[in-house]
Amino acid sequence: MMSRIHRLDPIVANQIAAGEVVERPSSVVKELVENSLDANARHVVVEIENGGWRIDVRDDGVGMHPEDLALAVDRHTTSKLTRLEDLESARTLGFRGEALAAIGSVSELTLTSRTKDAKVGHRLAVRFGEKGRVEPVAMAFGTRVEVSHVFALQPARQKALKTPAAEFGAIQQTLQQLAIARPDVRFEVIHDGRAVFDTPGQGHAEGVLLSLFGRELVSALLPVSYETERGVRLTGFVGPAHVHRANRLGQGIYVNGRWIGNWALRAVVEEAFRPQLPDRRYPYFWLWLDMPPNELDPNAHPTKAEVRLYHEQSLKAILYRQVKDALVQQSVSPAWTEVAHPDSAMHVSHEEPLSFAFEAPETERASGEPVLHRQFRELVPLGQWHAKYILAQGPEGLYLIDQHAAHERIFFERFRRLGADIRLSQPLLVPVPETLSAVEWASYQEHAENLRHLGFSIDELGGTMIAVRAVPTAFHDLESHQGLLRMILELLSGGEAAHGAQHPVSWAEEAHYAMAACKAAIKANRPMSYQEMTALLDEMSRTEDPRGCPHGRPTMIVLTVEEVDRRFGRRG
Amino acid sequence: MHFYATQDQLAKALSMVSRAIMPQNNLPILSGVQLEARDNVLTLTATDLFTTLQAEIAVEVSQPGYVVLPATLLTELVQRIPTATLELETEDSSGKTLVKYGKNRATLHGFGSERLPEFQSMEGPGDTITIGSGIFARLARELLFACAKDETRPILKGVSIKLDSGRLVFATTDGTRLSHTWVAIPEYRGEVRECVVPAKIIAEAARLSSAEDAQLTLGRNLIRVQTGSAVVVSRLLDGQYPDYQRVIPQEFVVQGRIRVSDFRGALERANLIAARDRTSSVRIHHQVGQLDISASAAEFGQTHESVEFDSHGQELDLLFNPTFLLDALKSLEGEEAVLEFSGIQSPLRLRDTENAQYSHIVLPLRQLV
Numbered sequence: 004m005m006s007r008i009h010r011l012d013p014i015v016a017n018q019i020a021a022g023e024v025v026e027r028p029s030s031v032v033k034e035l036v037e038n039s040l041d042a043n044a045r046h047v048v049v050e051i052e053n054g055g056w057r058i059d060v061r062d063d064g065v066g067m068h069p070e071d072l073a074l075a076v077d078r079h080t081t082s083k084l085t086r087l088e089d090l091e092s093a094r095t096l097g098f099r100g101e102a103l104a105a106i107g108s109v110s111e112l113t114l115t116s117r118t119k120d121a122k123v124g125h126r127l128a129v130r131f132g133e134k135g136r137v138e139p140v141a142m143a144f145g146t147r148v149e150v151s152h153v154f155a156l157q158p159a160r161q162k163a164l165k166t167p168a169a170e171f172g173a174i175q176q177t178l179q180q181l182a183i184a185r186p187d188v189r190f191e192v193i194h195d196g197r198a199v200f201d202t203p204g205q206g207h208a209e210g211v212l213l214s215l216f217g218r219e220l221v222s223a224l225l226p227v228s229y230e231t232e233r234g235v236r237l238t239g240f241v242g243p244a245h246v247h248r249a250n251r252l253g254q255g256i257y258v259n260g261r262w263i264g265n266w267a268l269r270a271v272v273e274e275a276f277r278p279q280l281p282d283r284r285y286p287y288f289w290l291w292l293d294m295p296p297n298e299l300d301p302n303a304h305p306t307k308a309e310v311r312l313y314h315e316q317s318l319k320a321i322l323y324r325q326v327k328d329a330l331v332q333q334s335v336s337p338a339w340t341e342v343a344h345p346d347s348a349m350h351v352s353h354e355e356p357l358s359f360a361f362e363a364p365e366t367e368r369a370s371g372e373p374v375l376h377r378q379f380r381e382l383v384p385l386g387q388w389h390a391k392y393i394l395a396q397g398p399e400g401l402y403l404i405d406q407h408a409a410h411e412r413i414f415f416e417r418f419r420r421l422g423a424d425i426r427l428s429q430p431l432l433v434p435v436p437e438t439l440s441a442v443e444w445a446s447y448q449e450h451a452e453n454l455r456h457l458g459f460s461i462d463e464l465g466g467t468m469i470a471v472r473a474v475p476t477a478f479h480d481l482e483s484h485q486g487l488l489r490m491i492l493e494l495l496s497g498g499e500a501a502h503g504a505q506h507p508v509s510w511a512e513e514a515h516y517a518m519a520a521c522k523a524a525i526k527a528n529r530p531m532s533y534q535e536m537t538a539l540l541d542e543m544s545r546t547e548d549p550r551g552c553p554h555g556r557p558t559m560i561v562l563t564v565e566e567v568d569r570r571f572g573r574r575g
Numbered sequence: 576m577h578f579y580a581t582q583d584q585l586a587k588a589l590s591m592v593s594r595a596i597m598p599q600n601n602l603p604i605l606s607g608v609q610l611e612a613r614d615n616v617l618t619l620t621a622t623d624l625f626t627t628l629q630a631e632i633a634v635e636v637s638q639p640g641y642v643v644l645p646a647t648l649l650t651e652l653v654q655r656i657p658t659a660t661l662e663l664e665t666e667d668s669s670g671k672t673l674v675k676y677g678k679n680r681a682t683l684h685g686f687g688s689e690r691l692p693e694f695q696s697m698e699g700p701g702d703t704i705t706i707g708s709g710i711f712a713r714l715a716r717e718l719l720f721a722c723a724k725d726e727t728r729p730i731l732k733g734v735s736i737k738l739d740s741g742r743l744v745f746a747t748t749d750g751t752r753l754s755h756t757w758v759a760i761p762e763y764r765g766e767v768r769e770c771v772v773p774a775k776i777i778a779e780a781a782r783l784s785s786a787e788d789a790q791l792t793l794g795r796n797l798i799r800v801q802t803g804s805a806v807v808v809s810r811l812l813d814g815q816y817p818d819y820q821r822v823i824p825q826e827f828v829v830q831g832r833i834r835v836s837d838f839r840g841a842l843e844r845a846n847l848i849a850a851r852d853r854t855s856s857v858r859i860h861h862q863v864g865q866l867d868i869s870a871s872a873a874e875f876g877q878t879h880e881s882v883e884f885d886s887h888g889q890e891l892d893l894l895f896n897p898t899f900l901l902d903a904l905k906s907l908e909g910e911e912a913v914l915e916f917s918g919i920q921s922p923l924r925l926r927d928t929e930n931a932q933y934s935h936i937v938l939p940l941r942q943l944v
Contacts, residue, residue, distance in 0.1 A: 418853075421873060426943040427854045427894060430920070431750045432936070433817040435728065458943055476854060476896065476940060489727075 014132035017078060017108040018157070025105050027164060028055025028153055029173035034102035035060040035148050036181050040260075042066070042146060045204065046189045053195065054167025055174055057151040064145050066118035069125035072137050076114065076129050078104040103148075108132040109160070110153040116146040131156050175199060179215055180255050180262035183289055186211045208240070212289065216253065220246065220287065225329045227290065229321060233314075235294040241272075241326050242287030244279035244550070245561075253287035258299060260291075263310045271319040275326040278551030278558070290322065317449065331548040379544035384536035391527040393536050400563035406539065407527050408552035413542045414520035415553040419513070427476040428458035434470035441467070443492040450492075459488060517553035576640025576665040578612040580632065582656050582676070585617075588630040589650040591805060592621040594779065595628040596646050602692070608646035609691045610663070613639045620691060621646055626775050627694045631804035640665060642672055643686040649674075652681060695810060699795025702768070704743060704760050706789045711800070713908075714745060715781035717756045717933050720902045722774045723749040730814035733771040738793060740764055746819050747774070752899050753819055753922075754906070756933040771816050772798045776809040783807070823936060824917035824924060829861050831886025832928065835912050838866070839904045841880040845870035846897040848878050856940050857900075861891040861916065870897070884914070891916055894940040895923075903935040 011019075025031055032049060035058065039047045042064025050059040067075060074080045078101060106112055107129035117124030124142035128135040154160040164170055171194055182190040182202045189204025203210040213221045224240040242253065256268050276286040300311040312318060374380060382395040382402055393404040439447055444467040447454070454461065458475025474487055525531075531539070543549045543558070551557050592608055600606045600623075609620040617634040620627060642665045652674065653661070662675040670685030723731035728750070737744040744757040776798055780789060783802035792799040799808045845857045845868050852872035860867040866884040871877040893916070904912065909929030916923050922936045 421853055427856055428941040428943055429751055429896065430938050430941055432748060432753055432822045432922070432938060433750060433819065435750065456943070473941060476856070 014108065017104055017132055025109055025153075027173065028058060028170050029177045031055070031058055031106050031110070031150055031153060032060070032174050033177045033181070034106060035150070036178065038102065038148075039064055039146065040181070040185060040188060044145065044188060046191070048191045048193070049178060050193045051171060051174055051195070054170035055153060056167070057149070058153070059147070059149045061147045062145045063143070066121070066124075066144055066146050067114075067116040068118060068121070069137050069139075072114055072116060072125055072127040073134060076103045076107045076112070076127065076134060080104070106150055106153075107134075109157060110150045110155070113149040114146070115140055115142055115148075117142050117144055119144055176252060179252075180257075182215070183208065183211050183255050184257040184260050184262050184291075208289065208291070212240070216287075220253075224287070225332075227325050227329045229325045231317075231321065233294075233298075235292060235298070235314075235318070235321070237290060237292055237321060237325055239288065239290035241276075241290075241329050244276050244286065244330055247276075247280055247284040247286050249284060251285045254285065255289045256292065257290070258292045258310055258312070259294065259296065261301065261310065265310065265312070265315075267315060268312075268319060268322060271323045272326050275323050275330060278555060279330075288326065290326075292318065316446075327548070331550070374544045375547060376544045376549050379540050379549060382540045384533060384540065387531050387536065389527075390530050393531070393539070395536075395540065397561075399561050401567070402559050402561055404540070404543075404559040405552075405556070406529070406531060406536075407524055408556050408558045409539055409543055409549075410524035411517075411520045411552040411554075412546055412549060412558055413539070414523045415516050416546050416548075418516040418519055426456075426458050428460065428473045429476045430460070430473040431471065434462065434472045436464065436468060436470050437488065439467040439469060439492070443467075443489065446492050454488070454491070457491075461488075513553065520553055576610070576612050576642055577636070577638040577663070578617060579635040579637070579660055579662050580617060582653065582659055582661055584632045585634075585661070586650070586653045586656075588617075588619050588632050589646070589653055591782070592619045592628040592630050593646045593650050594782075595621040595623055595626050595807075597623045604643055604686050604689050604691060606645060606647070607643040607686050607691070608649060609641060609643045611641040612636045622691055622694055624692060624694070626773060626779070626807065626809040628779060629806040629808075641690065642670055643689055643691060644670075644672055644683050645685075649683060652683070694808065695796055697792065697794040697797050697799065697808075700765070701792050701794045702738065702763065702765050703790055703792045704738075704763055706743075706758060706760075706791050706800075708788050709785050710758055711777065711780040711783070711789060712785060713930075714756065714758070715777050717906050717935075718745055718747045718754050719774050719778060720906060721747040721749055721752050721754040721935070730771055730812055730816055733773055733812040733816075734777055735771050735816040735819070736769070736793070736798075738763065738765070738768040740767070743791075745777075746816075748817070748819055751896075751938055752903070753822065753936040754933070755819070755823065755936070758932070768793065769816070770798070771812040771814065773809050773812060776800060776807055779807045822922065823934075824915070824922050827888070827915040827917050827924070829886055829888030829891055829916040830913070831884045831888070832911050832913055833866065833882060833884045835904055835907055835910055837882045838868075838912065839901065841868045841882050842897050842901050842904070844880065845878045846901065848872050848875055849897050851875045854940075855896065855898075856894045857897045859891075859893050859895055861886065861888070861893075863887060863890075866914075886914075888916070891919065893919060893923075894942060895937070896940060899937045903937060906933075906935060 025034070028051075032051070032055070036047055036049065039060060039062035042062060044062035044064035046063045048059075048061045051057070071082070103112070103114070108131065111131070112129045113126060114129070115124050115126040123139045125137050126140040127137045154164070175192070175194075178190060178192050179200075182188070182200070186202070186208045187204060187206040188202075190200070190202045192199040192201070200214055202214045209221055209224070212224070220242065223243050223246060225243060227237060227239050227241055229237040251269075254269065254272075256263055256265060256272070272288055272290065273280070273286060280286060298313050300313070378398060382397040385394045385396055387406075388394050388403075391406065393402075393406055393409075395402040395404060447461075447469070451461070458473065459471065460473035462470040462472060464470055471488055549558060589608060596606055596608075605623060607621075609618075611618045611620070612634060613636065615633060615636050616631050617636075618629065618631050620629045622628070656674075656676045658676040660676075662673075664673045664675070665671070665685065666673065668688040670687040670689075672683045672685050674681045674683060718734055722734065726732075731749055733747075735746040737746075740763060741759065741761055742757045743760050743763075744755075746753060746755045748754070770793065780800040780802070783789065783800070783805045787803045789800050789802045792801075797808055797810055799806065842857065849855045849857050849870040849872065851874070852870070857868055857870045860869070861884070863886055864884060866882045866886075867879065868882060869877065869879040903925045907925070907927045907929075909927050911928040913926040913928060914923065915926070919939070920941065922938050925935045925937070927933050
């Protein structure tokens with residue numbers, strides 16, 4: 004009897020395995036362009052026809068020797084890696100040695116390449132896994148890969164493809180991310196003979212963003228830059244919070260030059276925008292993280308879109324705080340230049356935009372907090388609505404301010420300031436020994452200096468054993484000061500506590516201050532006089548982050564004239 | 576079961592034993608009080624399986640038996656009964672109990688024929704010591720405020736007991752302060768023993784009759800205190816109590832006597848300000864003959880007071896948690912207190928001029944730079 008089990012034909016096996024790497028035309032483009040980038044290309048031209056039916060990627064990279072051509076289209080062949088240990092330090096985008104083999108097994112692929120020292124180039128064609136012969140051909144330096152008839156022999160795959168326009172959309176998104184990730188490489192993208200974009204390739208990310216998103220957005224971007232002691236460098240741009248779009252195409256997080264689809268990091272960045280962002284709208288940001296290769300494992304997923312980061316929690320904290328700081332520091336300059344009519348503030352004239360002067364007493368208060376957000380000084384209260392919201396008119400339109408949230412924010416920052424002034428530590432009669440878990444130990448190690456500053460005195464006893472000799476008194480409302488260290492370490496390792504430059508210790512105390520502020524602040528259903536409303540807005544201008552209450556609710560909503568006009572059918 | 580009891584005796588006994596019952600119970604019977612009538616004695620028992628309280632009162636038993644009734648309901652009912660005597664009758668094994676008072680009656684649904692779960696019995700040598708009347712009340716005042724309140728180190732919620740020849744030594748600490756006191760037991764000549772008991776048993780023992788001496792029995796697993804006909808039994812706590820002897824200072828740089836009411840008044844006023852400040856601390860400055868007590872809160876103001884202090888030693892400037900000092904002063908009996916400072920970073924010892932056995936230790940705060 005014939006045996007039932009037999010080894011798959013290598014071509015069939017490759018076609019099956021290809022499904023992991025090549026799902027749709029955009030993944031073909033991704034693999035090919037990444038190869039170009041790994042070949043040190045400075046200029047990559049991508050021509051797409053009919054949503055990816057034909058893909059042509061040309062680069063000016065190092066090229067391949069003719070004898071390598073045949074090997075390159077086999078499985079598990081690569082020039083980027085020889086030993087497994089090399090993976091630890093791999094800076095290249097690819098390393099698995101699968102891409103070309105996978106693509107070649109599901110399409111008609113033509114590979115032509117010429118190295119710098121070769122007189123001619125060579126060409127190799129692969130038709131659905133069957134290799135042709137290597138032939139000499141005249142060409143410029145570099146490598147060109149032409150792929151067509153993708154999935155022609157896999158009707159199931161082909162049926163799963165979307166319309167050519169949708170597939171090209173996916174390709175374009177992939178190429179955009181690659182181009183943003185590598186501003187030093189010029190990307191020329193052509194679809195059906197039409198130039199889609201062409202990045203300058205001069206190493207400036209702004210230049211790339213400019214060619215992709217236009218001047219209006221790029222000129223409004225806020226820079227982010229931060230470097231940790233562990234050698235992790237964060238650079239990039241975030242869009243101002245009032246500019247947003249309905250999808251996430253204006254975002255990217257790049258780790259060591261590779262775009263990654265880490266939703267946890269993305270979520271934490273979006274969280275920093277949250278108090279100002281309407282529901283289901285997404286902010287613009289492009290952030291580059293550079294870190295030693297041993298801090299991450301790119302081999303978690305065949306297409307490498309998922310990268311395992313070893314200190315993800317602390318990265319989250321850094322991203323959150325830096326993005327938030329950038330958003331908070333942007334000072335919106337008053338765009339309000341109308342001539343003043345001192346007493347017109349309380350009534351609204353029609354047709355003309357309302358003009359007013361805000362006769363703010365410019366004298367600083369005794370405690371003298373500087374004015375950080377001028378736009379609040381431009382606000383003129385029009386009245387109170389439902390004894391809950393202040394209606395105010397300002398440069399950007401009509402402002403609805405939640406009186407409780409706003410007051411809460413003011414108290415929160417005051418408590419935080421007072422709390423940071425003097426720190427006392429309560430020594431313990433008998434040191435409390437604690438054995439930390441590996442996670443707690445890691446966050447203890449990382450934050451030992453902060454903990455000391457907070458008022459802990461800790462002896463290391465060897466291993467992950469410590470003895471707590473003193474605890475901070477700042478948490479005097481907490482019954483359990485002995486469990487405090489564990490609680491804080493848990494907060495830190497959970498990434499909830501964003502530790503930042505401005506308030507080195509506040510991450511542990513913020514929840515506490517927030518609660519106190521909520522109690523102290525005026526509540527809804529409290530009528531306010533005009534003086535009270537003016538004072539509240541004035542105090543808002545002195546807060547560091549007036550956008551939301553400490554619990555994350557927004558403090559205000561802005562209704563622009565354009566929006567009101569649109570609703571009344573005046574325009575568009 | 577059928578008995579006649581006097582209303583006030585029964586009400587008192589019920590409210591005494593009910594204190595053992597936890598407010599929430601997943602074992603329903605633990606919310607009940609067990610009544611057992613026999614030989615003209617009614618034994619009332621309640622337990623949370625950690626501590627058991629038991630009382631006996633004289634009643635007229637016409638039919639012996641037992642029943643477990645919902646403790647809160649029975650206690651509140653008996654307390655509101657207007658007649659001097661009352662009658663309890665359980666008809667059958669259903670637990671339905673008739674409470675008759677004068678012409679009126681109420682029926683309570685008991686726990687059938689169930690009994691309270693068996694409590695552990697005393698193991699080990701079981702040394703019994705007589706503690707003079709009123710002493711448990713003093714112990715409770717001196718010790719219980721310094722017990723830990725939180726669960727992070729459960730052993731610190733208890734009271735450390737050391738049975739030594741001639742002395743029964745008690746200590747409590749929450750990690751930042753320590754109360755230490757002892758009772759003379761001249762008749763005890765047994766071995767030295769140490770254990771940790773729940774704070775509850777000291778509190779309950781202090782509530783038992785103060786007119787009579789108490790008998791304290793310490794077994795390997797239980798502690799039992801009996802006063803007259805009332806008994807409280809608790810399991811011992813497992814775990815190692817920290818070695819507190821090391822932290823009791825032996826040398827002092829400032830020693831003196833102060834009037835408790837003056838010091839306390841100054842601290843209470845300072846605390847009004849201090850409690851409004853994030854640091855909630857008072858500054859205590861010593862120079863020979865006086866203590867300066869001051870507090871400040873950036874937004875509210877300052878206080879500064881001088882209190883006469885019959886002292887000798889060096890000048891000192893310290894920060895304290897005012898609550899800790901006030902707690903300690905409240906635990907003193909006499910009009911004068913002895914304050915002994917051992918340095919800037921080392922503990923302050925407070926003692927009672929009336930009662931040399933008791934001392935309290937509290938650590939100053941440290942300002943961070």
